[in-house]
Amino acid sequence: MGDRFYWIIIIVLCVGAGCLLWLMYRKIQQLTKKNRELSEQKENDLKASLYLDLAPYKLDPHLLKNALNAIQSHAYHSYHALDKLSNVLDYILYESDDKFVKLKDEVSFAQNLIEINRLKVSPLFDLHMRIKIAPEAGNLIIAPFITINPIENAFKHADVQSENSFISIVFETVENTFFLSVSYKIQPNTMYKNAGHGGIGDKTFKKRLDKLYGGNYKLMTEQKDDVYHVKLEIKLHAND
Numbered sequence: 001m002g003d004r005f006y007w008i009i010i011i012v013l014c015v016g017a018g019c020l021l022w023l024m025y026r027k028i029q030q031l032t033k034k035n036r037e038l039s040e041q042k043e044n045d046l047k048a049s050l051y052l053d054l055a056p057y058k059l060d061p062h063l064l065k066n067a068l069n070a071i072q073s074h075a076y077h078s079y080h081a082l083d084k085l086s087n088v089l090d091y092i093l094y095e096s097d098d099k100f101v102k103l104k105d106e107v108s109f110a111q112n113l114i115e116i117n118r119l120k121v122s123p124l125f126d127l128h129m130r131i132k133i134a135p136e137a138g139n140l141i142i143a144p145f146i147t148i149n150p151i152e153n154a155f156k157h158a159d160v161q162s163e164n165s166f167i168s169i170v171f172e173t174v175e176n177t178f179f180l181s182v183s184y185k186i187q188p189n190t191m192y193k194n195a196g197h198g199g200i201g202d203k204t205f206k207k208r209l210d211k212l213y214g215g216n217y218k219l220m221t222e223q224k225d226d227v228y229h230v231k232l233e234i235k236l237h238a239n240d
Contacts, residue, residue: 081115084113084116087112088112091105091108091109091144099143100141100239101141101143102138102139102140102141103133103137103142106142106144107138107147109144110148110151110169110171111129111131113148114127114129114169120155121155122160125160125165125167127167128166128168128169129168129169129170130169130170130172131172132170132171132173133171133172133173137178139238139239140176140178140237140238140239141238141239143208143213146208146232146234147171147232149202150180151169154167154169154182157186158185159186159188159226162188165184165185166185167182167184168181168182168184169182170182173236176235176236176237176238177236178234179231179233180230181231181232182231183227183228183229184228185227185228186223186226187226206219216234216235217232217234218233220232
């Protein structure tokens with residue numbers, strides 16, 4: 001009797017321990033599953049949050065391609081402009097110390113300045129430049145920077161927004177006389193006095209012409225409708 005009771009107690013304890021272990025195993029499984037679900041939910045929430053944070057910064061590859069093409073185009077134009085600017089600086093630093101320079105050097109300087117200013121306007125803008133100077137006339141001498149004032153005014157005051165706007169710049173020599181003609185369309189209904197002309201720069205320009213050339217030059221300005229014209233005529237001489 002005593003042995004039977006003893007075995008009954010052992011069996012009950014074993015069954016109880018087994019049930020307890022099974023309950024603990026189920027509880028662990030439930031906790032593991034819940035923890036995994038929470039981790040997955042947290043990961044999904046994090047991904048969603050990152051997506052929302054980064055979504056505004058996602059770019060269309062076509063936009064990047066277009067940006068690359070634009071950068072390449074600007075790089076070419078920038079290189080071109082820097083080359084022209086280098087030539088301008090060389091002229092300012094090394095070739096303009098003398099009272100007079102060769103006409104071909106002054107015109108080359110003006111060309112470089114025009115090309116630099118070309119970057120300010122649309123590629124479709126009608127910017128016309130023509131040079132009609134015989135090779136032998138290129139060695140005539142002229143005051144440095146004497147061509148700049150009319151050209152700078154053209155880029156400063158021209159109406160670059162209208163479809164039919166333009167800037168026309170012509171360098172020409174007839175025998176020993178140099179001609180610079182600059183024409184450009186200004187804002188509609190703008191009079192000469194209101195277009196920013198006649199300022200300190202223009203007065204200084206005329207005083208310099210008077211001092212250097214006296215009666216050997218002519219400076220003519222005229223406005224017809226919305227087009228402004230400047231014509232400079234200077235009698236040059238050879239570098240004796």
